[in-house]
Amino acid sequence: MIPEIHIEDYNYPLTDDRIAKYPLAGRDESKLLIYKDGNISEAVFRDLPGLLPEKTIMVFNDTKVVPARLHFRRGTGAMIEIFCLEPVSPPEYGTAFSAAGRCMWKCVIGNAKRWKDDVLSLYNPASVKEIDDLGLTAELKGRDGRTGTVEFVWRDGSPFSRVLELCGTIPIPPYLNRESEGIDAERYQTTYARIRGSVAAPTAGLHFTEDTLAAIRAKGIDMETVCLHVGAGTFLPVKSSSVAGHPMHREPFTVSLRLLKALVAGDRQVIAVGTTSVRTLESLYYIGVKCIETGCAGEVGQWEPYTREYGYTTKQALEAIVKYLEDNSLEELRSGTKIIIVPGFRFRITEMLVTNFHQPESTLILLVSAFLGGDWRPVYDYALGHGFRFLSYGDSSFLYRRQ
Numbered sequence: 001m002i003p004e005i006h007i008e009d010y011n012y013p014l015t016d017d018r019i020a021k022y023p024l025a026g027r028d029e030s031k032l033l034i035y036k037d038g039n040i041s042e043a044v045f046r047d048l049p050g051l052l053p054e055k056t057i058m059v060f061n062d063t064k065v066v067p068a069r070l071h072f073r074r075g076t077g078a079m080i081e082i083f084c085l086e087p088v089s090p091p092e093y094g095t096a097f098s099a100a101g102r103c104m105w106k107c108v109i110g111n112a113k114r115w116k117d118d119v120l121s122l123y124n125p126a127s128v129k130e131i132d133d134l135g136l137t138a139e140l141k142g143r144d145g146r147t148g149t150v151e152f153v154w155r156d157g158s159p160f161s162r163v164l165e166l167c168g169t170i171p172i173p174p175y176l177n178r179e180s181e182g183i184d185a186e187r188y189q190t191t192y193a194r195i196r197g198s199v200a201a202p203t204a205g206l207h208f209t210e211d212t213l214a215a216i217r218a219k220g221i222d223m224e225t226v227c228l229h230v231g232a233g234t235f236l237p238v239k240s241s242s243v244a245g246h247p248m249h250r251e252p253f254t255v256s257l258r259l260l261k262a263l264v265a266g267d268r269q270v271i272a273v274g275t276t277s278v279r280t281l282e283s284l285y286y287i288g289v290k291c292i293e294t295g296c297a298g299e300v301g302q303w304e305p306y307t308r309e310y311g312y313t314t315k316q317a318l319e320a321i322v323k324y325l326e327d328n329s330l331e332e333l334r335s336g337t338k339i340i341i342v343p344g345f346r347f348r349i350t351e352m353l354v355t356n357f358h359q360p361e362s363t364l365i366l367l368v369s370a371f372l373g374g375d376w377r378p379v380y381d382y383a384l385g386h387g388f389r390f391l392s393y394g395d396s397s398f399l400y401r402r403q
Contacts, residue, residue, distance in 0.1 A: 002303050003344045005243040010369065011360045012380050020393035021176055023187040028209045031388055033397040038375065040382045045207045045396050048354070049215035056352070057262060058216060058271045059281060061202040062225040064193035066097075066161070067168030069180070072120035072138050080120055081110030082138055083171060084164075085199060085232055086252075088149055093197040093229065093252070097161040104141060107150045108232060115140055122167055131166055134158065161196060171199050171232075173392050175359065188392070197229035197252075203392040204274030204355045222268060226280045228253035228337075238361055246363070248302045248338040253280045255333045257325050260284070263349060264318045271352040275364050278371075281349045283337040285310075288317025291324045300337040305345060314348040341367040343374055353399045357383055357390045373402040 024030055028046040043051065052058070068084040087096030088104040096103055109115065122136040135155040142149040154163055169180040170188050190205035192213070217223060231249050238246045263270070263284070272278045283300040289312055290298040321333060340363060353371055357380065358364035369376040379397065382388075388395045 002244050002306050003342055005342055005366070006241055007238045007243055007246075007361045008241065010362075010365045010376075012377070012384070014360050014390055016177075018384070018390050019175060020389035020391060020395075021178060022183065023206070023393045026209070027187075027191070027207050028212050030207050031386075031395040033379065033383055033388065033395070035372065035375075035379055035397065036400040037402070038378075040379065042386065046209075046212060048398060049212060049219055051398060052216065052219065052221055052271065053269065053352075054220060055268050056271050057222040057224055057259075057268045058273060059259070059277045060190075060192060060205060060208075060223065060225050060273045061228055061276045061280070062190070062192055062194040063198040063202060063227050063229050063276075064196045065170060065189050065198045065201050065230075066196050067164050067170050067185075068199045069169045069171045070136075070138070070164075070167055071123040073123045074114065074118060074120060076114075078114040079111060079123065080115050080138075082150055083108040083110070083199065083232065084150075084168075085147070086229075093195075097159060097164075097196055099160045100157045101155075102151065102153050103160050104149055104151045107148055109140075109148050109150075112143070112148065124167075128166075134163060134166065136163060136167055173200065175391060176393075192225070194225075195227045195229075197227075199232050200230040201392065202228075202230060202274040202276045204277075204396065206393070207396050208273075221271075222262065224256070224259045224262065226253060226255050226259065226277055228276045228280045230276055237359070238363060243340070243342060243363075243366065246340075248340045248363070250299070250336045250338050251276075251279070252334070252336045253283070254335075255280065255284065257322065257331050257333075260318055260322050260325070260333065264315060264322060266315060269351040270349050271354065272350045273354045275353075275355055275358075275367050278350050278353060278367065279337060279339055279341065282341065282345075282347060283335070283339050284321065284333075285314055285317045285348045286339075287333070287335055288312070288320045291320035292316065295324070297321060297324050297333060297335060299335050300339045302338040302340050305339065317348075341370050343370045345370045347371065347401060351401050353401070354396060355399065356392065356394055356396055357388060359391065368399070371399060371401050375402060
């Protein structure tokens with residue numbers, strides 16, 4: 001049964017001065033709130049390695065934010081902002097970023113009403129020759145409200161990834177109320193980012209430095225990665241009073257066979273770095289059920305965890321994915337998820353969570369509440385009362401799951 005949850009119950013007073021508009025000088029200088037068994041304390045993020053339990057697996061999301069925001073100008077002078085969301089042709093991220101000369105993307109279009117049928121030229125106010133030589137243009141091929149399918153064409157044979165690096169800007173969150181700056185190209189990106197595809201950073205990972213990662217490794221903690229490409233839906237507020245009316249957007253992810261086998265072994269507790277890692281890990285159970293029941297690894301629907309009883313163990317579900325991959329000579333699971341994690345959700349894999357402080361009335365607050373057995377408000381009250389900085393460039397927390 002879909003839970004009846006009213007989003008106004010997940011509000012708190014977040015004023016603009018509590019939102020971190022810029023990162024601190026050092027990634028690991030942020031404050032760290034620790035929650036365990038109802039008790040709250042605090043430290044500094046660089047202390048995290050010493051706080052982690054031994055014999056654990058720490059799972060990071062190694063997606064890489066792409067400079068996906070492009071500015072074009074019509075012949076009339078009107079400015080059109082195009083924000084690339086996901087590839088249409090070629091449909092896979094890797095091949096889309098490698099495309100030379102032409103590709104199509106689903107995009108959010110700013111000032112969309114001003115864009116008719118004309119082909120737009122990239123806005124290049126500084127007349128950078130390298131950008132001019134590309135001759136990048138955009139043509140609207142289809143429209144659906146504020147989104148549309150846009151075909152990009154350029155001249156010199158560069159891959160589209162290079163086009164974005166030259167012409168695009170990092171799409172920082174709208175709640176920062178500022179334009180992207182040079183610092184964002186480095187700091188709105190994790191130090192371990194590897195696979196291009198996100199339009200928003202998995203911000204829990206922004207605090208990790210090379211020294212922090214080395215200290216975690218030295219403690220003997222297994223460090224594994226998943227890759228979930230974060231979509232623009234992460235910024236969308238819950239507009240319906242009941243969460244049942246909020247549509248979650250699909251996000252693609254990959255999980256290695258090696259990590260799946262480590263999870264099957266079940267001899268180490270799992271620490272997820274960020275809500276994106278949680279959503280990936282917790283989606284695995286339902287994919288495993290599909291493997292058991294249909295022989296195929298399908299994608300996970302938004303309300304799938306809540307609409308029926310599941311009698312399989314977590315180990316059975318994970319073993320079914322491993323078998324599916326091995327039977328098909330695959331080294332990784334490629335899938336997608338729309339899963340929404342709300343109070344009442346049964347966590348099957350994640351025991352601990354590193355995460356930032358999220359917007360009021362957001363799906364991420366619902367996830368934190370579910371993880372803490374409904375105990376989210378004392379955590380946020382503490383953070384508000386003890387000078388913590390909020391949202392993407394803000395401070396961090398290390399949470400133990402509570403039943």
